[in-house]
Amino acid sequence: MYVTHRLARFGTHLGPLQNHTRSLSSSPLRMSEHFDFFVIGGGSGGIAAARRAAGYGAKVGVAEYSRWGGTCVNVGCVPKKVMFNTAMISEMMHEAHHFGYDIDTSRVKFDWKTIKHKRDAYVKKLNTIYDTNLEKSAITKYIGKASFTGPKSLRIERATDAGGPLEVTASHVLVATGGYPQPFGLPGEEYTISSDGFFELEDQPKKVAVIGAGYIAVELAGIFNALGSETHLFTRGDTALRRFDDMLKTVLTAEMKRAGMHLHPGSTPAGLKKEADGSLTLSLQNGQSHGGFDTVLVATGRMPCVDSLNLPAAGVKQAPKKGYIEADEYQNTNVEGIYALGDVCGKVELTPMAIAAGRRLADRLFGGMNDAKVSYDLVPTVIFSHPTIGTIGPTEEECKKKYGEDNIKVYKATFPNLYYGPWTVAPEEKPKTAMKLVCLLPEEKIIALHVIGMGADEMLQGFGIALKMGATKADFDSCVAIHPTASEEFVTMAPWGMAPQRRGA
């Protein structure tokens, strides 16, 4: 997480470093210390690379401006999942009467502050753990902004009480500075919060607008909605999750509506105005305006943290769009000895991806594995929407485009999870699970797997291995089901047992 200075402008920050910083920078200081490997950015990818390299005996330094753990730990996956679980508990309480519980949910009160503070304490503890991990790996830690002064040299701006600025040199430099939320960029920006700001909220919004169509927008809107905020989701296109498989979008849209979220497709924001009563009014380019919001959250994309790196001093090439650092499959930039990975490259912006890339890079540079690299194919991804989404591989459309429609066979299933079985509501009122296997003919190799519905988040991982191993529909069919689960549908999808067999059943 290398972004505090940028975020401050948008009314959010990761909190001052305070005495925390001082205690962390206890390593002995020398000017122009030389490292085998220096990492800029103490997030998932950076820490992973640093620790792996140190494990091979390399002398490693890492610079972090803010808190250890980066986006994932501080303002990403971890606190998001805590909030998601909280939201799930809210949903369960409201569904409890279907299972015989006698609870008047109108009298249930939720205190946002309690979970906020528990969550903060938890994240703080994780920061400490990461710090300890680095220490155990004998990695030299610096709290301060690092910038290139040349291809092999860096200047680290440390606070005076932490020893002041210093220079370091390194044989290999890794840039893993991550990203930050793209600002609103329209009038009224000062009234918006970003996904980072979501985690700063002390109180629950009564009426909230979420602007954006990506997974962050969908996840945070889902949390607000499940916890009882009146939630409005504004998307530029027809649906959220534009680049995902149609089945996922269709079911998600229906389920978000069922859950009572207010969806506003075709909404391009024009600006935001604060009314006399303090409420916020969002105006759209189509002339509509929507008012009465106490919180407006913008999640329209992320930007790479590159501004303070002084990349030109090292000659590192950036993409024209947004300034992402360009790196090849081995994480090499155009400059020898400088590498980049994770969100700052904008490729697959996922924590485990950055971790794997970091470890492989260290394997290659210091572990003697000259060809070590990470695979960007068939990456399993989960979206903690309501309901959750799991996806591996391209969309059905993309598969058909790539291989030709005649070479693709698709298996699908739609059903309400057994959980909704006892509910005394009409079948069409029950939330749906939808699944899809996209197969490449003739052997029906599975090239994509998509699922939306209860439990999708936890069912995906194992199938991820299976797809990597080249599983076919016949392989899926050969696997005995676990009953009763939702995931068993993947191994019993109709027509069952009709695909060409490669292995025994």
Next chain:
Amino acid sequence: MAPIAILAAILFCNVAASNVEEMAAGHEAHVTNNKSTCPHSFVEDTQTLAKAKHPTSKESDVVSDEVQGAVIGGIIGGKNGSAGAVGGAMHGTGGAMYGGLMGSSGTATSAAPLSRYDLVVIGGGSGGMAAAKEAAKLGKRVALFDYPSPQGTTWGIGGTCLNVGCIPRKLMHYAALIGASFYDARLLGWQLPDVRGQGHSGIAHDWGQLVKFVRNKVRQLRFSYGNALRSYGNSLTYVNALARFESAGVIEYENPSSGETQKLTADKVLIAVGGRPNIPEDIPGAVEHDITSDDIFTLDRPPGRTLVVGAGYIALETAGFLNEINFDVSVAVRSVVLRGFDRQCAEKIAQLMAEVGVRFMYSVTVGSITKKQPDESGLPSLEVELRSRDGNIVTEVYNTVLFATGRTPETASLGLDAVGVKYDAQTSKIAVNDVEQTSVPNVYAVGDCIPQLELTPVAVRAGEVLARRLYGGSTEKMDYEMVPTTVFTPFEYGSVGLSEEQAVKKYGKDAIETFLLEVETAHTDPPALSRLAHSSAPLLTHFEDLELSGVHRPKVATARSDGFDIFLSASNLSKLVCLRNENNRVVGFHYVGRNAGEVTQGFALALRLGATKSDFDRMLGIQPTDAESFSGLTVTRRSGESFVAAGGCGGGRCG
């Protein structure tokens, strides 16, 4: 559902009334015409409906593919004649329907002295239905016999799994998870209405209501299973009667409506009768006063203070959900919990259950059960004599005593001895070879009545594979290896392949590498944190899965060893058992934690494909999930290092 219900009314016009109620309950408004006549107008409606594509109301499992596009066909041991007429009228697509059985099959067979079937399946549970449908699909003429429970319960089609097994138990498990979520909710910042209930959730719960909901769901599924069978038309005849062998090729049964004994000839017979709970007749009072694991789903009064006798997965699942729903539960364990499962995981399950309030009594058996005056809440009072192995005898009072001490195949009435089908005298399990063939060549058996894994999907798979071998030219055998299963205790347990003990036994200790990771529930309240900070222990010993993070659920007081022993033990355990000389191929997968059922399925596929430890290592974790724990297993049993360590992002494993 309404169109189907109307359809049901038509279809069942000539079926015994009890059967209609059974199959179509929950749609009572539509089934009032289920007598012996059928209004003509309905028949016309049905012609239209039958052409319409069925909705894919795939509520749980095996139904939808068969239901799709179904044309409604053959039914069901009712009165002859009129049903055939109605069926014929309904069909539209030709093929006269046969109403009853036995020489009245409506079609050409009426000239034969006995109706002849390619396959007669005895038992309408998961395995029987699957085989029957598959054989019918392959063009064979099939009769499927299903009969009511000897206990007089209201079973219909679907066998153990649907009626008294996986389905109702999973629904009760959901109720349990909700109960626990109330507990967590308070810790997460909710103020809940006044506490009226007892136990964990602190929320009043109406047991009768839950039972009603669960029963309705089961009925609804029976109905759709029935639809699925009917979609095979003349190829598949369902008979609601108890069948027995007259000879290896002749099956006799009592016509459910006329009571007459009827017979049919069978080219091949499949026994798939499943099992029924053991009732310990040697324990005084047990037969009169206990209920079995089957009965709990129809118990219309709250169980109250409950003693569960037994420690298999059925016992633990039942004890688990009763505890989480609010009841005071004790478990009498004769020797070990979850025999046959991985020891470490089994013990962890029991430990976690104890920490959320289940009381385990080890080396204890029941001596006798005596009924006393009902207690102040009107629930039965049962005085139970408990004997421990060291000879101590104590007496405790329970409202409910539930036996879950194994199941025995229901083979006594089949007439197996007369035709020479061999079975184990002790267990009653029918002996089969590797193609599910019994000692009588044209008689086969699958499911819980053979000495194989007692699991629904195994029975389903074995039934399908058998039918394909018999009628589809397949040579594929049922593979009983690498079968995944999940125990739905409050913290679930999913496993595939061998337990660590089985692997050691099979391959030897030196050939096995076991990788482990345990994730501990964290403490972020100030006193615990300060203890942590000042502890000399390595920091990496106190972490939590993200499900419980922010919750910090305490143990119940009875499970605490001292004043500092406050929080739930590690709630996740991930374990891979690998073969060292086969590139660490994974032969055992074990996962204790939330969502184990969903976590395990995909890994089961990976293990079937021969996944090695390096396939797991190469796997990109899905962040943040419990399942991703398997991407980071580094500690081996052999190393002796602590595996209670980092897990999820929470453990500092990101980087």
